[in-house]
């Protein structure tokens with residue numbers, strides 16, 4: 295893969311929309327430090343306009359001087375952009391709902407109004423020398439003409455990247471790949487970001503499909519926490535890259551991943567789900583007799599990820615009362 | 624979709640390979656009853672050869688006289704097939720590892736030997752008037768010539784369905800669709816089954832890709848429990864069908880799904896993972912201010928599944944101490 299592929303972790307923004315999540319200042323710092331230690335190059339934080347505390351929190355995170363760049367997630371409103379520019383963030387992730395559903399039931403704006411609001415803000419942010427991305431919220435339920443009309447305008451205004459979020463988790467991999475490819479061909483001069491919700495269980499596959507369609511920025515959260523049942527998880531995306539695109543992970547330290555997942559699980563008072571790639575308690579546990587015998591022979595028999603690469607160990611359940619039962623399974 | 628699409632639930636077989644799962648007789652009965660109430664048409668159970676208790680358990684499940692058909696998961700060995708035929712199961716799901724990895728580190732057999740073992744058993748099961756399927760374990764790491772050589776022989780022997788399991792969770796949707804389509808074209812007279820592990824987070828998307836490639840049988844377990852970090856979850860597959868292929872679910876009672884998921888979670892002593900489609904505690908919880916405002920206006924703004932269709936209610940977090948913070952998010 296020739297492009298420079300970036301994971302954008304939004305645990306502190308999307309992740310804090312998870313029911314029950316409320317990170318303390320200390321937790322936010324530790325999450326950013328761990329993300330930086332893993333090697334995630336971009337971290338999204340909430341909009342500084344939310345409150346004076348949020349503005350201070352964003353300043354504090356910028357002051358950590360991580361290798362990872364800090365970007366704020368900001369509505370297309372002048373005051374919101376000003377509040378973000380008053381902090382030393384690397385840049386601003388703008389968003390605006392473009393689907394009929396969001397235009398009707400959320401903000402009530404027409405396409406011309408969206409363009410009218412977004413374009414001057416993008417120009418202003420660029421004049422200030424900061425990075426700016428524009429996302430069409432609910433892109434996968436947006437009419438293609440509406441979507442491209444908005445993108446044409448923001449690209450023309452000098453945006454550096456456009457975002458295609460599957461806000462309601464409705465997309466399938468093939469559609470994601472197709473829409474992303476269409477945009478990479480129409481807008482060769484800008485980057486493409488994808489953000490996939492998990493309502494129908496395809497967030498990770500959709501994010502990989504976006505990568506294959508030409509996206510260069512991929513959103514994750516630690517464990518996949520977020521609104522409703524969340525988005526693509528960092529470990530899930532990494533498990534795919536590990537197998538299919540290892541060159542992307544060359545500068546990552548994957549041994550820090552279990553620590554990060556466990557830390558965030560503790561912060562939001564959940565166990566790491568059993569279905570999580572890599573860091574689930576049983577991800578490297580082998581149980582059926584046929585499996586355990588083969589794995590003791592050679593782990594490759596039933597493993598495509600090597601637990602050692604993540605600082606983990608495999609667990610072969612032999613000699614338990616289940617072995618007999620599963621000797622044929 | 625013209626084909627008759629069947630979900631095969633294997634919670635009692637694959638699911639019991641989940642670390643910590645050990646179902647009591649009462650639990651097995653209740654799981655089968657709930658699966659039957661939901662409308663799942665096929666249920667896979669462990670091999671009766673495992674122990675006299677397993678053989679009795681399989682008999683007891685058959686005696687429940689469910690609409691769902693009970694099939695046993697059986698190695699390609701004569702004694703194993705005999706033990707299964709000694710019970711009143713509807714049919715037998717045979718399997719045999721065809722990848723180099725499994726042939727080298729698991730059973731040590733060559734392709735000719737696999738065919739030599741499988742063919743007479745398939746003919747025998749058909750002579751006994753039972754259903755028989757043959758699965759090429761680890762199909763997605765198998766050499767295509769090896770795979771098709773085995774399938775050619777078992778189809779010739781009269782097998783009714785062939786299975787393509789992604790045993791190690793390495794496949795991506797595009798590859799699954801391609802291999803399934805290749806098999807539907809080469810073997811138009813038999814059904815195709817898919818079974819997808821979740822090691823890299825794509826089990827649900829891969830299972831939907833198999834459906835789109837022409838598979839007519841799709842494996843799930845309740846919550847997705849299984850070896851390592853499991854396989855496609857029943858609720859996950861149903862959430863996809865609900866949106867993209869609702870006609871498949873016409874005879875399902877989706878309001879029983881939350882009960883089933885909770886029951887199995889209790890049996891294996893876990894919470895329903897937050898990332899589960901439909902039945903996760905927060906699957907219909909809206910939190911960010913932008914989201915809650917719009918959802919109170921019209922739930923379609925941020926919902927593509929209607930919680931009422933599953934006997935559930937939405938949860939709009941307003942007036943909590945978070946509302947202010949998320950008013951801009």
Ligand SMILES: O=C(O)CCC(=O)C(=O)O
Pocket residue numbers: 308367387388389429430431432457458459460461462489491
């Ligand atoms: O700004 C974005 O790209 C994503 C916003 C968001 O969380 C979503 O649309 O789900």
Ligand SMILES: O=C(O)CCC(=O)C(=O)O
Pocket residue numbers: 637696716717718758759760761786787788789790791818820
């Ligand atoms: O028999 C099958 O199709 C599936 C066996 C199995 O559990 C697997 O290969 O992961």
Ligand SMILES: [Cu+2]
Pocket residue numbers: 308459461489491520521525
């Ligand atoms: Cu989101």
Ligand SMILES: [Cu+2]
Pocket residue numbers: 637788790818820849850854
């Ligand atoms: Cu399996």
